[in-house]
Amino acid sequence: MEPQYRHWKRNVIMMVGSQILVMTGFTAAMPFIPLYLKEGLGIINESDRGFYVSMFNLGGLLAYGLFNPIWGTLSDRFGVKPMLLRGTFLTCIFFPMMAYVGNVWLLVLLRFITAACAGTTVAAQTLLVKNTPENNQGLALGMLTTAYWTGSMLGNVAGGLVVSYYGYTAAFWFCGILYFAAGLFVVYAKDDYIPAKAMPQKTHTVKRNRFHFPEFTSGVRLILLLTLLAGLAFSLEGPYISMLIEQIVGIKKAAFWTGIISSGAAVGSVIAGVVNGYLADRVRPMRLLIPILVMTGIFLLIQATSPVFFKEPEVQWTLFGKSLTVNLNLLVFGISRVLMLLTLGGSGAIFMKLLANSTPKRKRGSVFGFRSTAHCCGGMLASLIAGGIIYLCGNVRSVFYGASLFVFLLIPLAVWIIRRVMAHPFYRAHSPFGKR
Numbered sequence: 001m002e003p004q005y006r007h008w009k010r011n012v013i014m015m016v017g018s019q020i021l022v023m024t025g026f027t028a029a030m031p032f033i034p035l036y037l038k039e040g041l042g043i044i045n046e047s048d049r050g051f052y053v054s055m056f057n058l059g060g061l062l063a064y065g066l067f068n069p070i071w072g073t074l075s076d077r078f079g080v081k082p083m084l085l086r087g088t089f090l091t092c093i094f095f096p097m098m099a100y101v102g103n104v105w106l107l108v109l110l111r112f113i114t115a116a117c118a119g120t121t122v123a124a125q126t127l128l129v130k131n132t133p134e135n136n137q138g139l140a141l142g143m144l145t146t147a148y149w150t151g152s153m154l155g156n157v158a159g160g161l162v163v164s165y166y167g168y169t170a171a172f173w174f175c176g177i178l179y180f181a182a183g184l185f186v187v188y189a190k191d192d193y194i195p196a197k198a199m200p201q202k203t204h205t206v207k208r209n210r211f212h213f214p215e216f217t218s219g220v221r222l223i224l225l226l227t228l229l230a231g232l233a234f235s236l237e238g239p240y241i242s243m244l245i246e247q248i249v250g251i252k253k254a255a256f257w258t259g260i261i262s263s264g265a266a267v268g269s270v271i272a273g274v275v276n277g278y279l280a281d282r283v284r285p286m287r288l289l290i291p292i293l294v295m296t297g298i299f300l301l302i303q304a305t306s307p308v309f310f311k312e313p314e315v316q317w318t319l320f321g322k323s324l325t326v327n328l329n330l331l332v333f334g335i336s337r338v339l340m341l342l343t344l345g346g347s348g349a350i351f352m353k354l355l356a357n358s359t360p361k362r363k364r365g366s367v368f369g370f371r372s373t374a375h376c377c378g379g380m381l382a383s384l385i386a387g388g389i390i391y392l393c394g395n396v397r398s399v400f401y402g403a404s405l406f407v408f409l410l411i412p413l414a415v416w417i418i419r420r421v422m423a424h425p426f427y428r429a430h431s432p433f434g435k436r
Contacts (some may be wrong), residue, residue: 007190008132012140015124016147018185022088022120023151025178028159029095029171031262032255034243036168039251041104047391050240050399052104054387057239058380059108063115065376071119072126072366080127081191083119088183090117092176099172120182121148122372127191129356129368135281137356141349142277146270149345153266160259219358219424220367224374226417227351231378233410234344236386236403237300241337243396247307248330261334268338269345276346280353284433286418290411292347297407299340304400306333354418358427 034053037043043052075083094114101107128140162171216224241262246254279288306329313329352371359367386399421427 011131011189014185014189016143018182019147020151021178021182023148024155025175027152027155029175032163035255040168047394050390051387053239054383055108056111058383059112060115061376061379063112065373067116068119068372069370079191080123083123084186087118087120088179092179096173096176099169122368126368138277138281138353141352142273145346145349146273149266149269149273153263156259156262160256163255217426219421219427222417222421223355227371227374228378229410231375232382233406235379235382237400240396240399264338265341268342272342272345277349280349285350288350292343293411295343297404299336300404302336303333304397
């Protein structure tokens with residue numbers, strides 16, 4: 001085994017542990033921001049609240065998009081591990097501060113600062129890609145996706161309980177403590193990848209891109225475009241789950257059921273992360289991605305109609321001799337959400353595998369940084385579009401209808417892009433699917 005791969009199993013364990021803690025902390029607070037705006041900052045109107053949720057998410061995504069390429073470039077020069085340490089230990093300081101803001105715009109500013117300091121997920125991906133053998137990269141990235149959703153599952157449950165019993169301040173502090181613990185895992189990771197020595201500069205003048213955009217292949221640029229479109233389609237409805245659940249069960253039970261349903265969806269994503277990560281090394285991207293998109297669009301439509309699925313949703317069920325009141329509309333939403341994430345979870349491994357097979361190793365830090373930026377740009381567009389939809393329509397259900405429409409529109413674009421990428425000479429020379 002090459003020296004740069006000797007600690008790859010250890011790195012997978014450390015990165016999985018770190019990302020579980022990061023995502024547990026993150027999802028212990030972030031999904032409940034719409035409820036925090038109403039109960040903590042007094043924003044009652046649904047249209048206004050939808051707008052501010054949009055601005056909150058836009059601030060975070062804008063910071064990710066601006067700073068992740070910088071951290072990716074620095075990781076190529078100085079190593080990925082220092083970037084991970086920076087992200088975890090700085091973020092653990094700023095998250096608890098959100099509990100003490102008295103103005104919604106200060107909350108948005110703090111979200112921008114925390115996101116600018118973070119970027120741990122893309123750094124963890126880069127460390128694994130650079131230090132993992134090619135034939136194990138899909139599995140490693142799938143494990144990282146599983147860690148992401150495991151943390152989401154734990155964080156949603158913990159956050160729902162903490163918010164319900166101890167309030168929002170405790171949830172923000174819980175988030176900061178877990179980020180600090182995640183940094184301790186990073187300390188024991190090993191970055192063994194040594195960049196190849198740069199070639200001597202030629203004396204003749206080199207024509208540079210006018211806007212100094214990196215000289216990526218057309219295949220990489222197409223994958224970045226697909227990542228942006230996927231970021232738009234997959235990010236549209238996510239921040240508004242608690243608002244839809246609030247429509248179904250009311251504000252008092254919204255935090256609890258948001259945590260429970262989101263954690264159930266995360267369990268589905270954990271399973272999907274392992275399965276899709278394993279299949280990404282063995283099945284052509286098109287055969288994996290298209291069924292995922294079709295099913296995701298269908299489940300989003302079901303979620304959009306869930307608040308009015310049954311006219312009389314509350315029924316009495318007897319379980320073990322006890323009478324229980326069950327909200328059928330909440331049950332429809334919960335089941336469809338879990339099934340959607342069971343389908344969609346781990347799909348990121350497909351995109352990352354495509355990108356890894358289209359990029360030389362020495363450029364993967366920068367490319368993965370730009371991939372994160374592309375995803376964030378899609379998320380920023382999603383925030384603006386979703387905020388506008390809620391503000392104009394006055395109902396959060398409209399965002400779920402919009403998300404379903406965008407997913408269906410993504411299907412023909414994904415087919416065209418993946419075919420072009422797989423036909424590129426570099427991909428055909430370096431991917432196991434291109435050699436067949």
